[in-house]
Amino acid sequence: MRAEVAAIAGDLMLERGYERTTVEDICAAAEISRSTFFRYFPSKEDALFGLTLDAGEDLREALVARPDSETPWTAMRRALDPLIEKYEADDERVRLLTRLVVTTPALLARHQEKNARWHELLRAEVSRRLGADPDDRADPRVDALVGASLACVHAALTAWTTGERPGVKLSVILDRAMDAIA
Amino acid sequence: MRAEVAAIAGDLMLERGYERTTVEDICAAAEISRSTFFRYFPSKEDALFGLTLDAGEDLREALVARPDSETPWTAMRRALDPLIEKYEADDERVRLLTRLVVTTPALLARHQEKNARWHELLRAEVSRRLGADPDDRADPRVDALVGASLACVHAALTAWTTGERPGVKLSVILDRAMDAIA
């Protein structure tokens, strides 16, 4: 049911844009009340993000699984592989939705808020790999490393979604992005 | 006048937090109407950001002024010097306001929206330095480089504002952040 409403919301937003789709529009199309909508989703943005399951914990586990011999940067890149593969495996609709997110300021803001949660999840492991004090808030290296990695993901997603239809593979784009820095 | 309202807004938000300060509260304290408030500032968030002048164009010019012999990463780091100095020179109030921004999701989102504008301004010059096609949307290197730099700035600001009062200099923190990556 939740998934069904999310699908309808996605359709409407792809068709008319995010701002020009009101919650009432979605409710009318899904034949539910406003009350029920907000019982399903804490906010209008989440009607979109609800589809893509939260991969933060998977990402953390993938990072932990990387050998210590890898630099933090390389380990991050490899830990991202499963996530990237998931994007590549998904159908065109996911790519269009991702583009909508990347190009709509309000959605992008919420997306980065989600990324901030990933960021938190990854801090401990990156900190360990750097041999840093996890509680030392004056050490910016952990946040810099994680933030820069996620910035590369964002750059790659932007390039991937705004480019031509049969474009370069996302994994290759991400390689280019991350190699350009470290 | 605008600056005065912004100062009052800052006071209230520092005292009671961002969400718990309504536009009406600010209007009452500043003795203006809601209409006038929204004529001064396009949104509640901007009552805070209105204080700090937009340094995006300065940043771009500073980057252009760096010699071509520097790598893009180094050039970015050096171009950030004037901005960093400005932060360090400002009084304690600016540091508290910055902390408020960094720790309040809604404000952070808007702040990153501003950064996205900086990002756009810097694209052309970074693209030139990389010898990339500025219109090639499939090349993620430019966005990755700029995004990662700004992520480092964010990491540094977070460390700087949440740390102890007579902490490490911001420029040193930023060095640590950017050196940790490239």
Next chain:
DNA sequence: TCAAATCTGGTACTGTGTCTCATGTTTGGA
């Protein structure tokens, strides 16, 4: 079959942001 738990819809409310219209208030000539 009954009763508790859950799902749903309705209504009223707060808060941000937009819009329009009616007052002032300033400014710059004649």
Next chain:
DNA sequence: TCCAAACATGAGACACAGTACCAGATTTGA
């Protein structure tokens, strides 16, 4: 000095997101 155009301000209505509370329906399990 007076008039008029430009401008700033305030008031009110509105759209929309999100919250809180309550009442009725539906399901679930003993």
